[in-house]
Each structure stands twice: as structure tokens, then as C-alpha cells.
Amino acid sequence: MTVVKSTIPESARQVTGDALQGTLVDLLGLSLIGKQAHWNIVGPRFRSIHLQLDELVSAARSFADTVAERSAALGIPADGRPETIASAFTLPGPKDGWVRDSDVVGLMVEALEAAIAKLRERIAATEEADPVTQDLLISITADLEKQRWMFDAENWPRDN
């Protein structure tokens, strides 16, 4: 017996559910590695990037909530448990221990680029299946691209 009914057909539900679940894992992962860097960053740019990382974490948490509730709204339970994130999250993240400020900046550019590339694939994939979900993925992409630019602008000259 179906617990929560979906408002879209079964095939569309499958594609959309995969896109949402993958995005959820990326966003929860970003929020965890963003906090990790927020706590362990060292170097002369400590305060500036410490604050910037909190804006990224805050956005990632808020988007994760919207994505998981969108999934539920389509009748698909979301999965954001610790073990799921640990096994499904594939973006680069910080090592254990203190991290130098310039390394944090480079790392966040890489992680965001990887997340954006996957989001752009999911935008294409959901166009037919569910324009409502596609619209949500577009908003997330816009915000993450803006955040990526800010870290990248800070990342120059690259050999710094």
C-alpha cells in the first residue's frame, strides 16, 4: 500500500526521485565539510573564510531541507542518514586536522564545481519528468555557482 501518494506518473517519479536523492546527499555532504573547514582553518585569512564558509553551510542546509521535502511531496522518502551520506558522497573534502586557508579555498572551488556539474545533469534529466523539481534544481545551481565564483575570485592568483 502506498503511504504518501505522488502527483506525477511512476516513470517521472523514478527520474525525479534519483535527482533529488543525489542532490540531497551532495548538499548534506557540503554542509558537513563546510563546517569541518570552518572549524579547522588556519592562516591570515582565517576570519574572512571562516565567516564565508558559514554562509555556504547555511545555504546547503536550507536547500537540503527543501530538496528532501520535495521528495516527500512526490511520495518518495528521502535518505539523509549518516551511513548513506558516508557511502554516497563523492565530492572532495578536507583531511583530518588543521587546514591552511588557501587550501580551504581551493578545496571549496573543487567541491562546488563537482556539485554543480552533477546538478546541471539533473536539470536536463528532470525537464520532462517534473518541471517543478527542475525549477528547484535551477535555483540551487544559481546559488552554488555564485558561491563557487566567490571562492574562485579569492583563489587568484592560483599559485598563491
Place this chain on the structure above:
Amino acid sequence: MTVVKSTIPESARQVTGDALQGTLVDLLGLSLIGKQAHWNIVGPRFRSIHLQLDELVSAARSFADTVAERSAALGIPADGRPETIASAFTLPGPKDGWVRDSDVVGLMVEALEAAIAKLRERIAATEEADPVTQDLLISITADLEKQRWMFDAENWPRDN
């Protein structure tokens, strides 16, 4: 070379660091399973518990930040990466998929009881080592015990 110096002696630093790292994992884990239940709960008490879980998640996130920054303040980098949480988190949590409201309530009582028991051990352990950290752990315990009571009061009569 030490990156961030500690303000307490080495032996105290070891005990305190362990207490803080263990607490960080429990709090981050609670925030993840709290959200998981927030999204996937079903049943007539959906709305009431859906909201209550968000208060727990919000408290857990805020305490996790304070705990990790306390650790850094003592010269010990905190570890809240996905893989660390997945391997170190031992509290009970929800299965994948939809969960009935009364099961969520029972589960949160259990998870909070386990977290509190470990916190009370750490309160004892840090008394000598660092009264500042002990004071922080006492505040967290007070709040989690209040939240546990609220779920437990809702959990009655237990065979409901």
C-alpha cells in the same frame, strides 16, 4: 610545530579532547537522524512531531558548533566529516523509508537517553581536566534532558 596552542596542560587536553570529539559525533548524528525523521514521518501526529524534531535538530547543530569551536580553542582540531560520523556514531536511528509517528517518538527517546548517558560520563571525566568544558557539557545535557522528557511525555501510555 604546534599550530594552535592549548591553554591547558597536555594530560587534561587529552581527556577533554576525547570528551568533545565524542560529543561532536553524537550531536551531528542526532541532527542528521532528526532531519531524517522530520522528512519521513507519517501518521496523525505528523505536524506536531515534524515541528518538534526541527527544534531538536536546531539545538543539536548549534551545540555541535560550540563543541567543535571549544575543541579548536584547546588546540585540538575537531572531526565532523561524513566518514567519521558514519563510523563513530552509535546511537539508534530510523530505518530508510517512511516511519510511523509513534515509532519516531520511541526512537528519539532511546537516542536521547543514550546520548545523555554518555554525556553524564563525560561530565564526570572533565571535572578535573577542564571545568570550562565541563560547564559546556552540563548545558548540553540540561537541554537534551528537557527534549527527552518532552518526547517521553508524548510516549505515554507506552503501548499506544
Place this chain on the structure above:
Amino acid sequence: MTVVKSTIPESARQVTGDALQGTLVDLLGLSLIGKQAHWNIVGPRFRSIHLQLDELVSAARSFADTVAERSAALGIPADGRPETIASAFTLPGPKDGWVRDSDVVGLMVEALEAAIAKLRERIAATEEADPVTQDLLISITADLEKQRWMFDAENWPRDN
């Protein structure tokens, strides 16, 4: 003589105007039946659903305003007069008098599902005619689908 000029061609204006007028009636109707249930609900879940209905009414009123002003912006006067709503509103609504809490939940799931189905048709219909209007209908759908899920999650087990 044209009173307010349109910024889109005549044919597109017709399709878009129909979609907006139909949506306006559904939203104003939802706001009226939502308040009706808000006042007359009885049963042990009174307070929780009484509050939830006000969130639905508030969203419906705000969307109705945006929809009618979009219509005016396209040079089409909107029609939200009492007699128009009474004759054009076809979603299921509560009977006169007190209504039991579980019946209210079931009723809102039905009414929202009917409204969403019509919105999805209008999303398809306006894609060519006016992407700006389509974008607005997508936002409304996203919100009503989230609200439908919340009532549906509460609606379980269904024979309750």
C-alpha cells in the same frame, strides 16, 4: 479602446488569461474553504490542524493576489467576485456545520490534489504562450504539492 496594453501577442494572451483566471478562482475558493474548516473543525487534533489551515489560507490569498496582478499586467482584468467564485469553483469543500478533524484532513488532500492536477495542465498550456506566467504557476504548484504532502502524511493510516 484598449485600457491597459498587453506585452504579449493576442493569441498568447487568451491562453494565459484563461490559465490565470482559472487559477484565481481555485485559490480564492481554497482560501474560503480553508477558513471554513479552520473555524468549524472539532476533535482531538483541533489545534494542530486549525493552525495548519491558516498557513494554507495565507498562501492561497497571497498567490491569488500575485495571479490577479499578473493578469492585469497582461491587460486582462481578473474576476474574483463572490458570484464568479461560487459558479466557477469546482473543488470539493466542507459541508455546513462542525467537521471532524480526520474528515478535514481527507478533504484538504482531495481539494489540493484537484487543484494541482489543474495547475499541471496550465503549466503545460502556458509554456509557449508566456514563460513568465508558467514560472509563476510552477511556484504555486510546488507550494501546494508540499502542503498536500503534509496533509497526506497526516492522513495515514487512511482508515483512521
Place this chain on the structure above:
Amino acid sequence: MTVVKSTIPESARQVTGDALQGTLVDLLGLSLIGKQAHWNIVGPRFRSIHLQLDELVSAARSFADTVAERSAALGIPADGRPETIASAFTLPGPKDGWVRDSDVVGLMVEALEAAIAKLRERIAATEEADPVTQDLLISITADLEKQRWMFDAENWPRDN
């Protein structure tokens, strides 16, 4: 079986219930025709009256809520469904389509005068039956009379 008990005797309940139900219909009707004019008004005073109408709508909605909850508090379910408003609302309202600004002002003066006349009758009728309800009707009258004055002051010279 009585669902919600009343705190006043049966005869008083009848008189009071009629006064409240009549007032509810007038207020919900005013809120709908106020919005209709808000959307469709044209002319040089567009912005000024567009904003003024929203204040009227906001007051009417808020009073409607208080009136319906007062009715429920007396054990009488209120009726604000679309079909009820359409059949019971007798105040003058705008035609379909664009309306000139000076016509809107004249129309609102008329509609408010009619509503006030009926409210003054209900104030007299409820004095014995329920002073609490009378007090509420007095407040509504005070506010609608202030709003009527503002439209009437704007309505001068009348042949404008």
C-alpha cells in the same frame, strides 16, 4: 448531541448567531469586492486607491476571522463557503472588468454605508442577548465608519 457547548441561553444564542452570520457574510464579501477593485482600478489616482483598498481588505479579513471564531465560541458553526457568500451578500459591488478610480471611490462609500447600516441594527439587537458580541460589533462599526469617511472625503466634490 451538542458538539461545542454555548455559554449563553438558547434564545440569546439565536439572535447573536444571526447577527454574527450576517456580519461574516458582509465582511467576506467586502474583502472579495475590495480585492476585485484593487486589481481592476484604472485612472490617475490608481496607486493611492490601490493601496487604500488593501487596508480595507486586510481589516475585513481580520474582522471576519474574529466574528467567525466568536460564533464558534458560542457553539454556532459559522458559514463562509463560496456558495453562501454568493447567495447572501447583498452589498453593491463592482462590475466585471476595468473600473475608473472615481467610480471605485463612490462604490466603496455605498458598500460601506450599507454594511454600517446593517451593523447598527445588529448592535441594537445584541445589546440584551450578548454584550460581548455587541462590543465586537461596535469595534467593527467604528473602523468601517472611519474607512467610509476616508473614501467619502475623497469623493468630493461629488460630480468629480
Place this chain on the structure above:
Amino acid sequence: MTVVKSTIPESARQVTGDALQGTLVDLLGLSLIGKQAHWNIVGPRFRSIHLQLDELVSAARSFADTVAERSAALGIPADGRPETIASAFTLPGPKDGWVRDSDVVGLMVEALEAAIAKLRERIAATEEADPVTQDLLISITADLEKQRWMFDAENWPRDN
């Protein structure tokens, strides 16, 4: 020697003073038993009623302050000391210890009904003596009747 002068004649002062003192005791008593239930309620509706009781307590405290200051304004010192409340408060209240949620709801309906009945007598008694005080008692009655309805709507079906 009179400490604070009254602005109304002696006979009116007596009647009004009694009405205000009686109301003060009922409101302070309601605030205490409301908190008692807020702390000790158990059962599946814990959270919803726990919050609702705080709204009642907050209203009762605020009204008690207005009533006592109205009494002082008429030259009559109010009496809200613990021993006065304990001996003069006659509304039903909770027993010591945990109380089941449905019992709390029934109890609050009873206590509010008793308070309202006494207020309605005082409204009649003060009409001649002091319309300013009568107006205040009418406002309090309106609010308590609304709160009573909300508990009563929740109290159905009664054998729940």
C-alpha cells in the same frame, strides 16, 4: 486618610471593587493551574496542549495585571497574595502529579466555564456602577470564551 482617591462614588466603588477582586483571584488561579498542567501533562497530544496552555497562562497573567491596576486606579488596593488565592480560588484544577492529555482538556473546559459564568454575573453587576470596568470584563470574557471553545472543540468526541 484616603491614600489613593477614587474617581467614582463610594457605592459604585464597592460593587466594582468586589467584581475586580473576584476576577483577579480567578485569573491568578487560572495562571497557576494552567502552568501546573503545562508541566505535568502526558500523552500523545503533549506538545500541542503544552503550547496551548502557555497561551492561556500568558493571557491570564496579562489580564490579571490590568484588573489589579484598574482596581488601584479606583482607589482600591488589589489582593493577589498566595494565601488569598489559595482561600478564595474555587475553580476546579489538576491533582498533584502527572495528568493525561485528555483529562487536561476536560479540566480546562470546566475551569474556564466556571470562570466565564462568574464573569457574566460581574458584567451585569458593574453596568451601572462603572461602565469602564464593565468594558474591561467584557474583553476578558470574550477572550476566555474563545479559549474555552478551542479546548471544547478538542474535547470531542467527549468519551475520547
Place this chain on the structure above:
Amino acid sequence: MTVVKSTIPESARQVTGDALQGTLVDLLGLSLIGKQAHWNIVGPRFRSIHLQLDELVSAARSFADTVAERSAALGIPADGRPETIASAFTLPGPKDGWVRDSDVVGLMVEALEAAIAKLRERIAATEEADPVTQDLLISITADLEKQRWMFDAENWPRDN
């Protein structure tokens, strides 16, 4: 030709208009002498009474606005011009120059008592003519009586 129409009959309009115009003059006068004392008070209680007077001025200004707009709402233009206040205001007020704190307190008690006595007459006079206006006068009386008590409580022992 009538400029703004009244919603009550001519005879009632006369009585109500007189009551409102007299109240307006008293309130504007109170706001002016309250500020005069606020600026020129001296003595050890300066700060406490300086602040208390501003609360009185703020209330008097706000009530004056409501009273004048009620008058306009009944089709009677209000008159609050400097020359009108100077000739019609009969309450006691401060002399020119510095005023001792205890004298200010005594003066405000007297001025408020005089204003309240006139308001109580107007409450009686408007009962038949216009219950809406009567209700407004009752609210003003309640507030001025509270303020009078506060100054009177401070005025004790009187020979201080």
C-alpha cells in the same frame, strides 16, 4: 451642501459632536502641558517623572487623533487650532518657568481628575446618541484613570 455625510441622525450628531470636540480640546491641552512639565521639571525625581510625562503626552496625542477622526467620520470637522485650544482649554496647568517635581505630580493629578470628570459626563451623554463614540470615550477614561492613579500614588504622603 453636506461635505461628508453622517451615518447617524442629526440630533445624535449634535450631542456626539459636542462630546468629541470637548474631549479633543482636553487631550490636546493635556499633551501641551504635559510636554511643558516634561521640559521644565526640577528636583530629585526629575528623571522618573520626566519619562512618565512622555507616556502621558504620547497617549494624549494618540487619543486626540482617534477622537478627531471619529468626529470626521460622523461628518463633523474637528477643531484643534491653537486659538481654539487656548480659549476652550480649562484644565489647570503649570506656570511659566521651572517647576518643582512634587508640584508637577500634584498638578497632573488635578488636571487628570478634571479631565476624567468631564469624560464621565460625556460617557453618559453619548449612550443613546452613539454607542460607538461612547465606547471610544470609555477607553480613553480607562487609560487616563490609570495614569491619574500612578501620579496619585506618587503624590503620597501628600504633604511631601
Place this chain on the structure above:
Amino acid sequence: MTVVKSTIPESARQVTGDALQGTLVDLLGLSLIGKQAHWNIVGPRFRSIHLQLDELVSAARSFADTVAERSAALGIPADGRPETIASAFTLPGPKDGWVRDSDVVGLMVEALEAAIAKLRERIAATEEADPVTQDLLISITADLEKQRWMFDAENWPRDN
């Protein structure tokens, strides 16, 4: 015996005191005639000017307070009693009764121009005597000139 000492020499005190007292009367007078017009204005621009007048009244009241407290700070008690304003206020003001909107605009331009002309003389007069007071008068002039422009811009074409 001096009550409040001055921080500037006697001759400067005289000039400055006159400038402040004259300004106080003009500002209190403006606040009274501004309200008079606010209540009694009629015509198609009623609402727009009704609101604009309240901004003028609010500024005039706030400046009057600053001016009177500046006077007190220099050891000169200010005089803002009704009889003082009535005899010393010489700016043009509205007649009794309803006033047409275009007449209100013209009147406020005149009254503000007269006030500004007197302020500019006082700015010159206080330059030597007390630059602190001069600075305050400059701020008031800047604001009144801005308000005059807004009424004057509205006053065009003048024969309107």
C-alpha cells in the same frame, strides 16, 4: 538663585534663548495646524496629502522637543503652553471646518515659507552666540525646506 546653570555667557544666552523660544512656538503651531488639516481635508487627493501631513506633524513634534530641551540645557525654561502658542504663533493656518485639498497644499507652502524665513534669521543671529544652537536650527531648516519643496512641487501648475 539660578535653578539650572548655563554653559554659555549671559549675553549669548539671551540671543539664543529668543531664537529657541521663537522656533518652539512655530514648531508647536505647525504641528497643530498640520493635524487640523490632516483631519479636515477633502477632495480627490485626500489620502495622499492626509499621509504627507502626518510626516510633517511628526517632524515638527520631534524638533519641538529637541529645541525645548536645548533651551533647558542652556538654563532657559521653554514655554509651550496653549496660551503662549495662541498669542505668539503668527504663521498662516487653516480656517475652521472642511478644507479643499488644493487649498491645504497652498497653505502649507505659505506656512512653511514663513517658518523658514524666520529660521534663516535665527541661524544668522546665533552664529556668534552659540554654534551648537545654530547647528540645530540648520538641521531643522534643511528638513522644513525639503518638506516645503514637496508641497510646492505638488502645487503646480498653481492655478490647478
Place this chain on the structure above:
Amino acid sequence: MTVVKSTIPESARQVTGDALQGTLVDLLGLSLIGKQAHWNIVGPRFRSIHLQLDELVSAARSFADTVAERSAALGIPADGRPETIASAFTLPGPKDGWVRDSDVVGLMVEALEAAIAKLRERIAATEEADPVTQDLLISITADLEKQRWMFDAENWPRDN
């Protein structure tokens, strides 16, 4: 059967429960006698102490809530019913009727001193039993000692 489980051992629960229940009675009693004095104080310091007492009442109410919920969190239902306070509250309080300002100050110093002495005993008693509760009692003591100082500083010279 245990309704709400405790997270501390039985013996600790007993000691802690007694400390919390005794503190609850003192705080609720303080809030009632604080309000009593707030309403009935007379004398030249009326306004200053009237406001100060409200800060004490507000703190006492907020601490009472925290204390009672801490008790519930330990599985011990709190008892704050009128009859319990009346019989268990032993701090000095005001007589019936008006009270002179200097007497109020002296009385509050005495009442707070008595409350603080009992709190310091409970801080010692709970050190072993429950450091979480001890921490709460320490916070309450810190605040009441600050409030006591403020009344005591005002109480000087004592024969005033």
C-alpha cells in the same frame, strides 16, 4: 508503572527533586508578592520601584518555568498549585492594602535574602546528586543576588 523515566539514579533523584520543588515554591511565591507590591506601592519613588518589581516578577516566572521543567525532565512532576504555594511558601511578604515605597524596598531585601540562603543550601545539596541541577540553581542565585543588591543599595541610609 513509571510515567516519565529519570536519567539519574533514584537516590540522586530524591535530593534533586526536593531542591527543585522547594525552589519552585519560592519563585512562584516571589512572583506573586512582587506583583502585589507592584500594584499597591505608594510614595514618591512609586514609578521607579513599580518598574523594578516587574523585572523581578518576570525573572521569577521565567526561572519557575525552567525549574519545573527540569523537575519533569528528571521524572518528577512539579507542584505549583495555589494551595501548595500558600502552605509551603515561608518568605516574608506585604500585608494587604497600600504599602509605602520604603517599606516595599525593605521587604524585598528580606524576602530575597531568605530565598538566597535556601538556594545556597540547595546548591551544596545537589553538587553530588546532579551537577546539571546545581548549575541551574547557581544561575538563579546569581540573578537573585543581583536583584537583592539593587534593592539593598536603594535601602540606604536604612533609617530613611
Place this chain on the structure above:
Amino acid sequence: MTVVKSTIPESARQVTGDALQGTLVDLLGLSLIGKQAHWNIVGPRFRSIHLQLDELVSAARSFADTVAERSAALGIPADGRPETIASAFTLPGPKDGWVRDSDVVGLMVEALEAAIAKLRERIAATEEADPVTQDLLISITADLEKQRWMFDAENWPRDN
């Protein structure tokens, strides 16, 4: 060497960059001519349109910021320097000096219509190239179309 990397392919970057740069110029230009009209407007509708123009300016500035940061996020530096706006801005704007209110309204309708027409072309152009940018342009169009309607509704009858 690339300074800020793009997340979309080169060809798409070119089309999107052109659309964003053109939109930036139009929005910055609108903000400047909106302010110009805000300062220099004269006539009976001065205040109403003076305020309305500030809402347009505020929206234009905020959208300009979002558009320029979107451009940067795609690796394309935006160009909003004075000389660029002066040479690239082609929308109609006000002449130097005072402008009559009805002329301002007509002018803003024209300027907004021209801006909207260009935005609709850019919406079509970016559909393939970058749906994230397209989504942003759709939001801007929706808002400018609403603002255009408001000026146009005010522009009737046109020969006014």
C-alpha cells in the same frame, strides 16, 4: 590565463554573457532615470509617483546586482561603468529640468516596454545556453511587467 573559470561551455558562455551585459546596462540606466524623475517631478500627483519611482529604482538596483554577479559566476566580468551605460543605454529617459507628473508616467511606460521587449528576446536566446540565467531573466521580466502595468493603469485616459 583564465581568471575566474566558467561552469558552462564557451559557446553558451558567449550568448549568456551578452544577454546579461545588455540587461545590466538597461537596469542601471533605469535606476538612474528613475531617480532623475523621482527628484524632478512636479504636479498634483507628485507624492504618489515620487514614492512609486523609488520602488522601481530599488528593484532595478537589486536586479542589477544579481545580474552582474551571475555574469561573474560564469567567468565574465560585468561592465557597469558610467561611460559604458552612457554609450550602451538606449531606452527613452527624461529631459533635463522639471518634468510634469503625467509626462513621467508616460515616459516610464515607454522605457519599461522597451526594456521588457529586449528581455523577452534574451529569455528566448538563453533557453538553450543556460536555463539558470533564463530563470533569472524571467523573474526580472515578471517584476518589470508588473511595474509597467501600474504605470500604465495610471496612464488612463491617455490624453489626461
Place this chain on the structure above:
Amino acid sequence: MTVVKSTIPESARQVTGDALQGTLVDLLGLSLIGKQAHWNIVGPRFRSIHLQLDELVSAARSFADTVAERSAALGIPADGRPETIASAFTLPGPKDGWVRDSDVVGLMVEALEAAIAKLRERIAATEEADPVTQDLLISITADLEKQRWMFDAENWPRDN
């Protein structure tokens, strides 16, 4: 025919008008180049200076509005159109494209120094003509000098 009358003599009006128009151009120009740098800055200090520039832009926009309205208040229409700024703005500004963080800092120091030098000349020039305008220019100078210091402090050691 004069549209808006001036409150100062013709000769003073000329000098003051020139000072205000020159300042308006500098402030609007600063707001545009400040935003240009805000968008296009790159380098390790990106975030810190990106935020600092927005404070400068916000101040410049707000001062520009005050300056233009002061000009209008003196009967002189201000000119802030794109072509006027482009031809009259002579301060140094960024080139097209990305700009390194240290170059942005140096550039803003230069631009602010040039603006301040011109403001100091205008302060001298307006002393006789209009002290109200002089006072406004002094405030603007104070703020720009503070902002210049902040960029200059950041600009050290200069060869960085």
C-alpha cells in the same frame, strides 16, 4: 515662470546649485565604480573588500539622494542622467574586466581623495551662500574621509 520657488536669493542659489550638482555627479559616479569593483575584484582579499565596497556604494547612493533633494528644495532641478554622469565625472575608476584586490584598494583611495578635495572647496564656497547646504557637504566629507582612511590603512605597506 518659476516651477518650484527658492527660499534663498538668486546669487546664493547659483553658487549652491553648482556645488550640489557637482557633488551629485561625484557621488553617483562613485556608486557606479564602487559596484564595478565590487563585482570584478579578484585576489585573496576578495570577500573583505567586496563587502567594504558595498558600504561605500550604499553611502554614496544615500548621500546622492539627499543632495539632489536639497537641490530641488532650492528650486534647482538636479541632473543625474547617464549622459551627464559620463561627461561630468572626472574621478579615476577601474578599467573594464577583472581587477586585482590591491589595485582596487589603491584606486578607491585615489578616487576618494579627489572627491574629498572637491568637497572641501565646495564647503568654503557655500559658507556665505547657504549654511544649510554647507552643513550637508560637511557631513558627506566626514563620511568619505572615514572611508578613505579605511582603504588607506589597508593600502599599507604601499608596495604590497
Place this chain on the structure above:
Amino acid sequence: MTVVKSTIPESARQVTGDALQGTLVDLLGLSLIGKQAHWNIVGPRFRSIHLQLDELVSAARSFADTVAERSAALGIPADGRPETIASAFTLPGPKDGWVRDSDVVGLMVEALEAAIAKLRERIAATEEADPVTQDLLISITADLEKQRWMFDAENWPRDN
């Protein structure tokens, strides 16, 4: 090498720098003795003056910040170190230990008078050197004169 450049000539810089440094020491000193009195005041006016002193401290701290940043803006580093204040601060201040309320009032009048006298000299001294700084000193004087009046009004009759 100059670290931060000045925008005024060397001679003006010297005069202005001395005026600012002297003012900084007085303001920091006032903030410290204001707090000292805030903590140690005793007597029946404790609460009223305790609060008033905090307003003085808050103003002094805020002005000190503005003065020091103005100094930096002129290229002159400010000096507010403990040893500098201790040696350069010459205003009268409280002795160690408790201070009676009336003594505090007299002391603050004296300290403020001394500070104002020195500020008036600095206003004269900076007129030529830097009108921006003069303007700042004028604002500070205006505020301190207002605060001095308030303490002085409270200081009467002086032998109290």
C-alpha cells in the same frame, strides 16, 4: 614615510589632532567614571540614576569611537591606552567605594561642566583648521550639555 595620509594641511592637522586627542581622553575618562558610579551608587534614587549613568556611558563610548576614527581619518593615530587616560584625564571623579546618590549627581554635573568648557574651546580652535572636526565637536557638546542639564535639574534644591 607617512602611513596614513591626511586630507588637510600640516598646520591644520596639528590643531585638529590636539583637539581630538584631548576630547578622546575626556570621553574615555567619562565612560570609566560613569561606570564606576553606576556600580557603586547607593541611596533611594539608586535605580533612576543607575540607569541614567548607563546612557551617559553609552554616549561617551560611542563619541570616543567617532573621535578616534576621525583622528585616524586625518592621519593621526589616536591614543586611548590605560596609562594615557590615567595621566591626561583631569575631570573630577568618584572616590573608591560606595557613593551616595546625591553626591553622584553633583559629581556628574561638575565633570560634565568641565568637559563642556574644554569642548567649547576646541570648537573655537578648530573652526579654521577643520570645519568637519568642528562639526563633530559641536554634536558632542550638544549631547553633553543635554546630559548636564538632566543631572543639574535633578540636583535641585542644591542643598538636598
Place this chain on the structure above:
Amino acid sequence: MTVVKSTIPESARQVTGDALQGTLVDLLGLSLIGKQAHWNIVGPRFRSIHLQLDELVSAARSFADTVAERSAALGIPADGRPETIASAFTLPGPKDGWVRDSDVVGLMVEALEAAIAKLRERIAATEEADPVTQDLLISITADLEKQRWMFDAENWPRDN
């Protein structure tokens, strides 16, 4: 005669008073040297550290107030006069004149480390004497240790 009574025994009062007075001097000293560095810092990290120092100053001022009021609450007048701070403050602080950003960071780490070391001794010293004071010192230590970490993290690599 004792002015303000203590609530703890004489011996405990001595130890606690010394701990509080020493802490007060350190906190007031930190607030002064923090501001000194806030004003005089130069270098590329100016803005970031300028803001960070204000957070330290704000915390130090707030803790100083709590510490001094705690002392008063124990019957011990606090001493925060300029000469006391100058003679008793022993933490390292900035020289006169401009200070390079990296030197400021190093200096604050040193000053905070010295303050923390003394606080940890006082935490031990007050454990027996007054657990309420100990709790306050623990909170202050927690915050200063967090601030020290933030400066230390920024201080790396140390030879920077």
C-alpha cells in the same frame, strides 16, 4: 556600618572580592587596548581585524559590567577608575601610533593568554568560596579562550 550586606561569609567574601577586582581590571584594560588597536591598525588585513577587535571589546565591556555588579552584589564596591586600571593592569598592549596588522594579531594572542592564565587561577580559588562567582569566571574564560583561538588561528604560520 555596612552599606550593602553580603550573602556569603566574610572569609569567602575576601577571596571572591580579590578574584572579581582582578578580573575587572583585566577586562577593562582589554577593552581599552582592543579599541586602541581597532583604531590604529594598518595593513592588508585591516578591515577583517578591525571588525574582530570590536567583538572582543564588546565582550570585554559586557563581562566587566557583570563582574563589577557581581562584586557589588556581594557587598564589595568595584574599582574601575582610570588610575586603578593604569596601575593594576599588567597585560601586554600596543605601543602608541600605527600598528601593523600581523603585530596586532600576535599582541592579542599574548594579552588573551595572560588574561586566561589568571582567570584559571581564580576559577580554582573561588571553587570553595563562591560557586556562583566561579560559574561566572568559567563563562568568561570560555569566551576569551574562543577569541584567543581565533586570533591564534590567524597567527599562522607564525613568521608571517
